Amino acid sequence: MMTQPPSSQFWLTCPFGERATQVFLGVLFAALLIVTVLHVAVPQGSPLHVNAYTVNLFGKYLSYALLAVAVDLVWGYLGILSLGHGAFFAIGGYAMGMYLMRQIGDRGTYGHPVLPDFMVFLNWDSLPWYWQGFDMAWFAFAMVLLAPGLLALVFGFLAFRSRVTGVYLSIITQALTFALMLAFFRNEMGFGGNNGLTDFRELLGFNLRSNDTRLGLFLATGVALALGYILCRAIVTSKLGRVCVATRDAEARTRFIGYRVERFQLFVFVVSAMLAGLAGALYVPQVGIINPSEFSPLFSIEIVLWVALGGRATLYGAVIGAMLVNYAKTVFTGVMPDAWLFALGAMFVLVTVLLPKGVAGLLQKQRRKKTPTITKEATA
């Protein structure tokens, strides 16, 4: 763990953090700009042209990156290894999916003015109560944040109050997402069962199948990532964030000093869940489907790998990790699908054993080599 200076001198170390933020935001916006220019201005057929498929793919990666930032916030700074963040991601996605389903209106296969196709298929005659209101965009978008936030609030309240931490928390978060996956697979739940929600048409009046909407979603996701990053950065550099780090490194001591540790944990956990929900909501219109497989424990644990590979407790490491792993996944599953699980498994082992600080750790080490004096002052 990095040694943390006392809080009175905190702003002294802030510039490093600030610079990381500046560099990160700079790189992110440059990337967004370059992709947009290459997509719009460069004519098709030119080797530099970025096609709509790639823009969509990058948009997907960006929503994953936001999800990874959310996980890094709780794992990196709070020491809570959540193996169930996929659940919050999926719930946010379902909230968005429900809105998109209602937008289909009577253009579904069965042409029912209100009920989505799968409900007509199941012979339901009216909309279940929890589907009410999702035809209004503001309500659905609020639910994107509130639904995962509420689940995290209840779950976290129970867990942190009784001081369930460490491995135990990891295991029950995994059980949580597993239970939700089984529940969402049931047709009776009213979320489309196995097939999930799909066949979306438009979002806020924009046709989801047009390339311009895809570019817009890509940019929106990029902006959301930037905002999420800044929010997390603000949390971890505030006094609140320092209590979090103290909790991570010595929970009992922090409690003895007089902090109500569980409240800090609960607050950060809920914020992280909401960010994950937002990521899910941005993910769904870009891939065009949401189904219970997003709840699978494997997906949740994969998110943790992104963070571990990028380097925990850096935030930007989580983004790097999400990008790298998902790019590798795209390449591998395209070229040799059988090898992907080998590669993923090997990454888990190698990262934890050989690269505990991830890619960000490597970057920092390089920095330190170049400018040894600064590090000395900072750690002294």
Place this chain on the structure above:
Amino acid sequence: MRRFLSLGFVCCLLLSLSLTAQAQTNVTPPDDKSAYALLEALDVDSYRDKGEAITAVLQSDDERARDWLQALLDGRLQRSDDGRFIVVLDNSGRNWPVADALTGEPLGEMSRRELDRIGINNALRNQLRSAIAVVDLYSPNVERRRTSANRLLGEVDGELLAPINELILEEDDGQVRNRLSQAVAIYRTEQGEMEGVEALTGSLHPRARVALSRAAHGDDPVVADAARNALASVEQNLKINRGVETLYFGLSLGSVLVLAAIGLAITFGVMGVINMAHGELMMLGAYTTWMMQQLLPGQPGLALVLSIPAGFLVAALVGVAIERSVIQFLKGRPLETLLATFGISLILQQLVRTGISPLNRTVITPEWMSGSLVINDALSLTINRMVVLAFALVVFAGLMLIMRRTRLGLEVRAVTQNRAMARSMGIRATRVDIMTFALGSGVAGLAGVALSQLTNVGPNLGQNYIIDSFMVVVFGGVGNLWGTLVAGLSLGVINQVLEPWAGAVLAKIIVLVFIILFIQKRPRGLFPQKGRAAEG
């Protein structure tokens, strides 16, 4: 079980001897002319005459009667254009292989057009069924007599009553006797006789219940009353039986959970190592069983017995390899251990998928483990589940012995409580780590061997159990083997109790939510460790 079978066999032999003796002395074999007349009587238009003809065939003492009646029932008794009676041996194809009904000689193949079927209606079909059952009651084969006695439940009519009562007196096999008495009692009850109702009290067979409920609405108030009482006691009895069945299924599921979790209880509970690849070690155990059966074709039982040590060894070796190559470098970092072992689980799964097959493999259940133990009409317990339950208890007892009574167990407990102190007392902690991990992994292999008898053996076998096993360990209290046993069995039973009214998936969700809430209430499980060990 085996003694019972051999007794039955001797009975059967004796019976067949006496029957053949009878046949040689008393019955003169009927000549073919009278047999032809019997069959000819069947080929009439009136169904009533046909019914009488069937009775005549039945009373003819002809050895071939059963075959004829069976053929008639199946629509395979036919008449050829030249007036001969023909038994069609197989009427599935276009051309039918046929045989002469009287001589039994095969006559080659005939087409549908050359033959004329002797038709029957539903009433005759019923008559034929019970007639065949009655013929079978005289068969020297005990199994055949049992089946036919079973078939007669609820099918007895006035004509059959006298011969069946006679047979009950002559019958040697208790089961057949019992069944026949019940069949008679059902008939009596249907006739509204008090005697029948009394005899049926306590009988769990569905036909008996039908007869009783019919009698409960009968004319005679005394009999109806008695029938109602009998019915109520039967329902009560059925409820108990259903309860026992649920308990049995629950314990069986619980024993699987215990087997899956107990190895984890050692590596996680005692060593504090999270091994997410535990499920894959179980999978390797199951695949070892499959491999053994491939190596010893035709001897699934022997292969299964041999795969117990083999499965243990394979899983233990892989476990040690994992410990040495990865886990030892992550000492004191449980979350990282969790991630790394998860990676290993992915690799192992994919290895099996590419190395063997992504599809499920079939593991044969040996004969002595298949079938079920019939307790009564409403309750029968499958033997393979019973064996697995017993196996789980034996494994548990063995582990208890190792942890409590051996040098290794002592050292493991010492290292768990205080590693530095244990080392300074001369215990080689690294060696203990390896041994403990090998033990926990080996038990996972044993669980896999047992599971191969209950579920599909495929690459995902372990994945399906890993979350459940962690739940069991955490629910029971980490570091406590008794807790694991109690937690596993009770979770299994809870699951089975919930299943009938909630459905399988919802029951599982309820159990998961229950455990999640339970851990909030008691973070250290059902049986928390006390004293010094708890601090680790």
